[in-house]
Amino acid sequence: MKRLLLLTALLLTFISLSVVAEEQELYSASNENTPEIDEVFTRYLGDRMTLQRTGRYLPCYKSNVRLEDTFGLTRALQIIEKGALFCKTSTDSKYYEAQNVNVWASGYEIKAALNLKQGRKSTKVCLHGMHCFKKVSNDTFATQFEQANFLVIDVDSLQQSIEYSGKSGHILTFTYSEYKDTMARDAYTREFKVDLDDGTVGGFKGAVFEVVSADNVQIEYKVIRHFQ
Numbered sequence: 001m002k003r004l005l006l007l008t009a010l011l012l013t014f015i016s017l018s019v020v021a022e023e024q025e026l027y028s029a030s031n032e033n034t035p036e037i038d039e040v041f042t043r044y045l046g047d048r049m050t051l052q053r054t055g056r057y058l059p060c061y062k063s064n065v066r067l068e069d070t071f072g073l074t075r076a077l078q079i080i081e082k083g084a085l086f087c088k089t090s091t092d093s094k095y096y097e098a099q100n101v102n103v104w105a106s107g108y109e110i111k112a113a114l115n116l117k118q119g120r121k122s123t124k125v126c127l128h129g130m131h132c133f134k135k136v137s138n139d140t141f142a143t144q145f146e147q148a149n150f151l152v153i154d155v156d157s158l159q160q161s162i163e164y165s166g167k168s169g170h171i172l173t174f175t176y177s178e179y180k181d182t183m184a185r186d187a188y189t190r191e192f193k194v195d196l197d198d199g200t201v202g203g204f205k206g207a208v209f210e211v212v213s214a215d216n217v218q219i220e221y222k223v224i225r226h227f228q
Helices: 002-023 138-144
Strands: 029-034 040-044 048-063 067-071 076-080 085-087 103-105 108-110 114-118 122-127 145-153 158-168 171-180 190-195 201-204 207-214 218-225
Touching: 040 048, 048 207, 048 218, 076 122, 085 145, 122 138, 138 145, 158 207, 171 201, 190 201, 201 218
Parallel strands: none
Antiparallel strands: 029 048, 040 218, 048 085, 048 145, 048 158, 067 076, 076 103, 103 108, 114 122, 158 171, 171 190, 201 207, 207 218
């Protein structure tokens, strides 16, 4: 019986991992919708209640620490900031490309690709076309960089969001916005209202949510449907 339960648990784990892998198909466009449907959340004035954005899941390394070293006779300073994200953008990519400007070299902010020289026992972190940092053990490297599939937002992708704007009497006010290149587009910013006397369900552009409670400072709600 114990053996059967163990096999069942292992099978369920495998199925769960397979589902995650299917949902995160690498290199293909994918929509990310937050928060989860039917879970109750609390947001404050100006907070985003729901967000949809488009990107691609890519195999990446994210720095957990700030790496800093100096090189050469001029003692040029080279830094990889904590939180720097480096990803392979295609199956034949040789290097992990920097996803934001967070690498410092000789006083300049640049996007330098990550080039890892990995051995059985140690790893050398290098920036393509630049110097390498000191070699570290693979165990140390695993603490310095997180390896995972990350959703990297497409620069030109459209982002949609709904924010809570407050309450007056029994009227709740919300702001719908569309973003591109992290900038809100005025022509696509709309205010809409929910009259609690008529019900507690509101929505816009296909997104539907239910208000659990609200005052002029915060709102408690759950998402019923994401943007369509």
